[in-house]
Amino acid sequence: MVIINLKALQQQFLSALADPLLADKALQIYQGSVQGNLQAILRATFPVCCRLVGDDFFRQLVKGYIAKTQHVQPDITHYGEAFPRHIEETVAVHQLCYLAEVAKLEWACHYAVNGPSVPLLDKAALAAVPIAEQSQIHFALYQNSTLIHSPYPILRIWQANQAGYEADELIHLSEGETYLLVHLRAKSLCLALLTTQTFKMLTYFLLGMPFEAVCQQCHEDDPLLDIPGLFADCVNQQYIVDFSVEPFRPS
Numbered sequence: 001m002v003i004i005n006l007k008a009l010q011q012q013f014l015s016a017l018a019d020p021l022l023a024d025k026a027l028q029i030y031q032g033s034v035q036g037n038l039q040a041i042l043r044a045t046f047p048v049c050c051r052l053v054g055d056d057f058f059r060q061l062v063k064g065y066i067a068k069t070q071h072v073q074p075d076i077t078h079y080g081e082a083f084p085r086h087i088e089e090t091v092a093v094h095q096l097c098y099l100a101e102v103a104k105l106e107w108a109c110h111y112a113v114n115g116p117s118v119p120l121l122d123k124a125a126l127a128a129v130p131i132a133e134q135s136q137i138h139f140a141l142y143q144n145s146t147l148i149h150s151p152y153p154i155l156r157i158w159q160a161n162q163a164g165y166e167a168d169e170l171i172h173l174s175e176g177e178t179y180l181l182v183h184l185r186a187k188s189l190c191l192a193l194l195t196t197q198t199f200k201m202l203t204y205f206l207l208g209m210p211f212e213a214v215c216q217q218c219h220e221d222d223p224l225l226d227i228p229g230l231f232a233d234c235v236n237q238q239y240i241v242d243f244s245v246e247p248f249r250p251s
Helices: 006-018 025-045 047-053 055-068 083-090 099-113 123-127 154-160 196-206 211-221 227-236
Strands: 138-141 146-150 178-185 188-193 240-244
Touching (some): 025 055, 047 055, 047 099, 047 154, 099 154, 099 178
């Protein structure tokens, strides 16, 4: 009886499909199909990047990414995760310097909409936490949310390249930094433009700092900051969706 190592056989098949010098004509059919599907997935995930550089240039970027990024998982959802880094490594700094930043935003959108359902912060339970324990509360953002800081106006670039956008205006890269939270709110994708102070507070929560430590750090950053008002805004805008007196365990 011959025992076949199915996992090893599948790996050999996938490795053969990734070989640009593949000679087997039968496998070339599968290779073309797989690469075509991966190209279509990346185009669907990064449509703004494609529009910014054009089909031909984007196709070359995608081919380079596929050549060095083997897809071995049954779930295709996360295949484009490293595509922004590939752009950084491929496109010269003086050319399209903002493209990788836009790609990071597009990936954050893709990541958010493919995440689990969004819980709502239980305000009644939060109010019931004993005063002695409130300083040690850990607050959490939506599981698939992403905080983005970019030196370029990437939100305006993204908005100007959406279907149905009609305004005809120039966007200057020197317009300033962008602080964003990309998350789901009421089952809809939300790209929230943040102040520097809000961005920092949410970053501290993501780092797992307890509430007292977050407040202390925010005060050190800006002694005149209205910390209660800033925190209330984070709750009202549904940036914060959960809390625990104990630190959250990594998922």
